[in-house]
Amino acid sequence: xxxxxxxxxxxxxxxxxxxxxxxxxxxxxxxxxxxxxxREFDRLPSVLASLEGGxxxxxxxxxxxxxxxxxxxxxxxxxxxxxxxxxxAAFPASTLWIYGVDGRFRxxxxxxxxxxxxxxxxWMATATLVARATSDALLIDVxxxxxxxxxxxRGRVAAEGRTDPARLRSGELVYTGCLRxxxxxxxxxxxxGGVWCRVAAEHFAVAADVYRWLGPIGEDDYTCDTPDGRGRxxxxxxxxxxxxxxxxxxxxxxxxxxAIADHVxxxxxRQIAHGIRQVMRRLGAAQPRLAIVAGSGVFLARAxxxxxxxxxxxLSAELGVDAARAAPAAAVxxxxxxxxxxxxx
Amino acid sequence: xxxxxxxxxxxxxxxxxxxxxxxxxxxxxxxxxxxxxxREFDRLPSVLASLEGGxxxxxxxxxxxxxxxxxxxxxxxxxxxxxxxxxxAAFPASTLWIYGVDGRFRxxxxxxxxxxxxxxxxWMATATLVARATSDALLIDVxxxxxxxxxxxRGRVAAEGRTDPARLRSGELVYTGCLRxxxxxxxxxxxxGGVWCRVAAEHFAVAADVYRWLGPIGEDDYTCDTPDGRGRxxxxxxxxxxxxxxxxxxxxxxxxxxAIADHVxxxxxRQIAHGIRQVMRRLGAAQPRLAIVAGSGVFLARAxxxxxxxxxxxLSAELGVDAARAAPAAAVxxxxxxxxxxxxx
Numbered sequence: 058x059x060x061x062x063x064x065x066x067x068x069x070x071x072x073x074x075x076x077x078x079x080x081x082x083x084x085x086x087x088x089x090x091x092x093x094x095x096r097e098f099d100r101l102p103s104v105l106a107s108l109e110g111g112x113x114x115x116x117x118x119x120x121x122x123x124x125x126x127x128x129x130x131x132x133x134x135x136x137x138x139x140x141x142x143x144x145x146a147a148f149p150a151s152t153l154w155i156y157g158v159d160g161r162f163r164x165x166x167x168x169x170x171x172x173x174x175x176x177x178x179x180w181m182a183t184a185t186l187v188a189r190a191t192s193d194a195l196l197i198d199v200x201x202x203x204x205x206x207x208x209x210x211r212g213r214v215a216a217e218g219r220t221d222p223a224r225l226r227s228g229e230l231v232y233t234g235c236l237r238x239x240x241x242x243x244x245x246x247x248x249x250g251g252v253w254c255r256v257a258a259e260h261f262a263v264a265a266d267v268y269r270w271l272g273p274i275g276e277d278d279y280t281c282d283t284p285d286g287r288g289r290x291x292x293x294x295x296x297x298x299x300x301x302x303x304x305x306x307x308x309x310x311x312x313x314x315x316a317i318a319d320h321v322x323x324x325x326x327r328q329i330a331h332g333i334r335q336v337m338r339r340l341g342a343a344q345p346r347l348a349i350v351a352g353s354g355v356f357l358a359r360a361x362x363x364x365x366x367x368x369x370x371x372l373s374a375e376l377g378v379d380a381a382r383a384a385p386a387a388a389v390x391x392x393x394x395x396x397x398x399x400x401x402x
Numbered sequence: 403x404x405x406x407x408x409x410x411x412x413x414x415x416x417x418x419x420x421x422x423x424x425x426x427x428x429x430x431x432x433x434x435x436x437x438x439x440x441r442e443f444d445r446l447p448s449v450l451a452s453l454e455g456g457x458x459x460x461x462x463x464x465x466x467x468x469x470x471x472x473x474x475x476x477x478x479x480x481x482x483x484x485x486x487x488x489x490x491a492a493f494p495a496s497t498l499w500i501y502g503v504d505g506r507f508r509x510x511x512x513x514x515x516x517x518x519x520x521x522x523x524x525w526m527a528t529a530t531l532v533a534r535a536t537s538d539a540l541l542i543d544v545x546x547x548x549x550x551x552x553x554x555x556r557g558r559v560a561a562e563g564r565t566d567p568a569r570l571r572s573g574e575l576v577y578t579g580c581l582r583x584x585x586x587x588x589x590x591x592x593x594x595g596g597v598w599c600r601v602a603a604e605h606f607a608v609a610a611d612v613y614r615w616l617g618p619i620g621e622d623d624y625t626c627d628t629p630d631g632r633g634r635x636x637x638x639x640x641x642x643x644x645x646x647x648x649x650x651x652x653x654x655x656x657x658x659x660x661a662i663a664d665h666v667x668x669x670x671x672r673q674i675a676h677g678i679r680q681v682m683r684r685l686g687a688a689q690p691r692l693a694i695v696a697g698s699g700v701f702l703a704r705a706x707x708x709x710x711x712x713x714x715x716x717l718s719a720e721l722g723v724d725a726a727r728a729a730p731a732a733a734v735x736x737x738x739x740x741x742x743x744x745x746x747x
Binding site: 095126128129131132133134173177202220221222225226228230231232233234238239241242243245249250252253254255256257258259260261284285287296297300302303304305306307308328332 | 440471473474476477478479518522547565566567570571573575576577578579583584586587588590594597598599600601602603604605606629630632641642645647648649650651652653673677
């Protein structure tokens with residue numbers, strides 16, 4: 058084998074994740090970095106190179122992306138071409154395989170020609186991997202920004218939608234996540250002094266502030282930018298939540314902030330549960346009873362799955378904690394390794 | 403009279419409006435400028451000075467603000483003090499009067515001491531002015547960012563709430579506007595190919611894109627930043643709307659974009675109508691039949707008022723087009739002029 062590692066990449070509009078599989082030991086390690094691509098897209102090649110670290114001999118690259126949706130690109134065609142080009146610029150000596158929504162890998166040239174085939178295919182990679190081990194389940198992967206709800210029926214990925222718009226319609230993609238989602242995209246109002254209060258339609262606070270205030274995430278897990286450029290402490294998060302009802306911490310006590318945060322957390326779990334129920338309805342008799350939960354918002358995936366009556370199992374139990382947080386990156390690497398071992402692609 | 407003009411200011415977090423009343427002719431002229439205060443607050447004194455133009459002899463200043471809510475300030479106290487300080491720095495020779503939610507003007511020092519009394523009082527100024535001419539009406543002022551719904555009963559402002567949080571609860575403040583409001587804060591889904599499609603919880607498109615696409619606003623009316631930094635043409639607006647369902651203009655036709663825009667426009671009018679009905683319910687037998695509509699989103703105010711069964715009259719018919727667009731700025735100037743003429747404050 059010419060290459061000593063396989064690198065799996067999941068390039069999002071706000072985060073880049075890389076999973077490395079050592080060709081000898083088959084050990085998986087994950088590197089992750091918040092990167093606001095829409096703002097600094099010119100830097101993508103150098104960010105990729107720095108994540109890779111240069112320690113490997115001609116690593117083979119498996120790539121999946123959702124970054125093509127970022128609004129620095131006029132179309133997905135432009136976005137896919139840009140991301141593929143960034144990999145070619147960063148790793149001229151590496152072979153590049155782009156994962157497609159049909160589960161096949163494509164060359165850089167094929168990806169450029171048919172961008173829709175490789176746009177936002179990361180969910181398919183994770184689901185394909187999960188389907189190897191679990192014949193009937195709902196994969197629920199809550200990331201920083203979006204949630205994937207993918208049915209696996211009799212060992213096969215049984216998704217209805219392939220493209221983002223089709224998946225938003227089928228309930229398989231719910232555009233809500235545990236960090237970056239603006240509060241005003243989750244709720245229209247929140248309790249304040251026992252009365253419903255409309256919220257500000259402003260980017261004053263995000264989901265990360267809710268979970269930072271309530272506990273499930275720590276300062277280091279708050280990897281996205283803060284809306285106001287201030288800190289990631291619990292107190293900073295509370296001030297941002299107070300501003301959602303046009304108040305401040307001079308006028309709102311801890312209990313007031315907790316009431317707002319509790320309401321938003323519940324509403325977000327319901328929003329995901331709504332997607333789960335839509336997917337389940339379509340499956341009819343093939344409805345699984347088990348949810349495999351994953352992602353940086355695994356706590357939210359679990360809450361939503363349980364509220365929809367599913368038993369849950371953590372993907373981390375199967376893949377390890379790191380790989381489960383960055384599941385698509387690990388999945389494309391593992392799937393490519395498998396193909397290379399069997400000689401198919 | 404030592405001063406040859408009265409200047410009324412409405413300093414928002416995203417827009418600054420100045421109305422000038424010539425002391426002799428009593429003519430009102432309005433100057434307006436989009437200014438993202440939260441990003442460039444240091445520049446506020448120089449922006450104020452440039453709007454004023456330096457052509458007046460010791461003008462008297464009437465000030466109202468909502469900028470204290472901007473998230474560059476930790477609290478409203480900090481925000482009010484900053485804005486007042488910016489006026490003092492820009493116009494050291496001018497007398498400054500800050501309008502309060504109780505309809506009284508305060509000195510800079512009083513405003514600093516009791517910031518809550520002067521925070522977000524702009525609606526009170528417009529309503530007080532309207533109440534001079536119209537004894538029973540609902541004032542509906544739809545701005546770029548927010549909507550005020552203020553009842554006037556028997557010639558008096560009959561608002562229930564005074565602070566922003568109280569007004570968000572009473573329905574008198576609906577945090578939605580015709581330009582800056584993110585689409586994801588208006589709708590959770592939109593029609594796409596005859597099926598409901600969830601929307602992206604991203605700042606991909608704003609209300610201005612909807613009204614630019616549908617027609618009510620022209621390129622010059624789109625005064626806020628575009629979410630993607632691209633242009634303000636109808637075609638640019640359409641591309642942003644397509645992105646809301648994670649699509650692009652390669653895959654979405656004009657009719658698809660129109661269906662999305664129509665749905666958002668209807669939902670926003672309903673959101674305002676919901677506030678109108680809440681305010682009306684409280685008024686009981688005192689419910690007015692007339693709505694005085696104003697603001698840069700007057701078309702939206704009219705649609706919401708009509709859907710709630712009210713007859714509408716444009717504030718511009720009374721104040722002139724410019725003054726009606728920047729009603730609070732014109733109102734504080736006119737109210738201060740009136741006080742100076744009668745010798746009270």
